[in-house]
């Protein structure tokens with residue numbers, strides 16, 4: 200029997216806060232994330248999933264309840280393209296269904312082509328495009344946001360994506 204390359208377990212704030220803070224600093228500009236015109240601490244709710252490879256962190260997803268929906272507040276995998284992001288998203292979808300919610304939203308940015316692909320291939324739809332929202336956040340609530348993002352693309356706009364679990368086959372890549 201082959202061993203799985205990674206395992207997914209619930210995030211535990213007491214156990215995981217220190218490395219998760221460093222992880223978010225290195226990959227997503229910190230645990231304080233700006234979106235929808237405000238900054239949130241994505242670890243504050245203490246909710247999420249951790250992927251481990253050989254006992255070491257290899258992925259982190261955080262989420263929070265938002266009225267009758269759930270915000271996927273951060274997601275990063277390292278290494279990438281090995282199925283870790285998909286496994287973490289599947290864990291979230293199961294948790295959301297178990298909590299009797301059906302609506303997940305996530306905000307990403309115009310430069311993040313990998314994330315836009317990843318989410319749309321897994322059933323998310325574009326809910327809203329906020330032109331200039333990242334520029335405004337940089338000027339007001341989070342000056343540390345870089346001017347240039349992934350692929351050398353100017354970092355300017357927010358894309359909000361939504362997954363309605365009642366409509367979509369959850370979290371599996373869409374095949375052509």
Ligand SMILES: CC(C)(COP(=O)(O)OP(=O)(O)OC[C@H]1O[C@@H](n2cnc3c(N)ncnc32)[C@H](O)[C@@H]1OP(=O)(O)O)[C@@H](O)C(=O)NCCC(=O)NCCS
Nearest residue numbers: 274275276279280281282283284285307313314317320372
């Ligand atoms: C977005 C992100 C979390 C996706 O995580 P990931 O672990 O790379 O995702 P997966 O490996 O599950 O899927 C990515 C692709 O790799 C492919 N893949 C999966 N296993 C693979 C393997 N063994 N070999 C090669 N490719 C593989 C998948 O088919 C998938 O492609 P698809 O989208 O066309 O289906 C990751 O790109 C990341 O950490 N980005 C930086 C942080 C970030 O921007 N986060 C989003 C903020 S909103």
